[in-house]
Amino acid sequence: MEINILAFGIAKDIFGVSSISVEVSEQGNIATLKALLEERYPKLKQLASYMVAVNNEYAEDKLIITERDEVAIIPPVSGG
Amino acid sequence: MEINILAFGIAKDIFGVSSISVEVSEQGNIATLKALLEERYPKLKQLASYMVAVNNEYAEDKLIITERDEVAIIPPVSGG
Amino acid sequence: MQTQIEIHAEPLNIQQCIDWVMSPDSGGIDVFIGTVRNATKGKTVLKLEFEAYNKMAISEINKITKQAFKQWPVQKVLVHHRTGTLQVGEIPVIIAVSAAHRDAAFEACRYIIDTLKQTVPIWKKEFFEDGEVWVAAHP
């Protein structure tokens, strides 16, 4: 299935755009997605850390993704 | 010697005026003054506490008062 | 290291106070604003009256702000206290502290209001429907 991924902050710079599409296997989870992204964008691995948000909530590695989810890459936050 | 004493807050209510004059013996100290005042105004003893300030500084009981000093009764403060 | 201390009967101006402590080398400002509450220990408060021994109060606040500069890396410290009659919702005190980092601003601001309430010769009278009382005067 095709998953649309929003990118913010330095993740947007790494992707070069503010949203990308990746092909994830059915029953793919956050860990699957991270592995895919890190292969395509090795600079992600150089970040201090990063999280994935699904439907505006921080998601754990084992969460299964569906096509209807809003998925976003959350690099280290620095608001305030 | 004649000492002029400023009163604030409830001390002003107890004295009935914002400043009074009391006769203190030469070499009289803060303890002497407090004893005199408490005799004349027994309600001072009912306060939670009170301090005497001399020249805008909190004064200890043993401080000797002179005629040139600015003396004030400082009942429990409650600013802020 | 700059300090502004004022005690007067005019309404306090929040924006002016904050503008004064702001500076290009500060990263955070903590501001404490006291307001007249409509009740104390369940009793309706009608108004408050504040009285200050002005000269000594300024001198005592000055001691407190000096100590704050000693204890924390703060940049500008402002203390404004109002006297006279205040209605519910009005502002008796504003304390504003700027610092490069927020820790210092929060801690110094807290220290200043806490110590002000303990040592500065200012007195507050609460007016209720059935009488009035000097706060903290009696045990």
Place this chain on the structure above:
Amino acid sequence: MQTQIEIHAEPLNIQQCIDWVMSPDSGGIDVFIGTVRNATKGKTVLKLEFEAYNKMAISEINKITKQAFKQWPVQKVLVHHRTGTLQVGEIPVIIAVSAAHRDAAFEACRYIIDTLKQTVPIWKKEFFEDGEVWVAAHP
């Protein structure tokens, strides 16, 4: 128990924020104001850019303010965060908390800014004379 949360690109208005948290049953207000500092680790900062994942940021701030209401007896809580380009001296964030007693206002305000900096999806890019960097992105 009222909350006002806003994230937008317009300049933040201190007086409006404070007016909103004031109430006749509050006795104290603590306000934290973040300001853009002219230097970081000794390097001159020219400007900052803030970007937010708005929907999620609002939701995360909402979690923080709910927790503040659980932990402290506070009355009104306001969090405004600005996005876009900010010059030195401008204000990226205002947090204001009113409470009957100052302890709760100070502690909740401190908790909110500390937690906001850890969990809310907002990002800051610093612009120097010789380049730019996303704050905290790299180890």
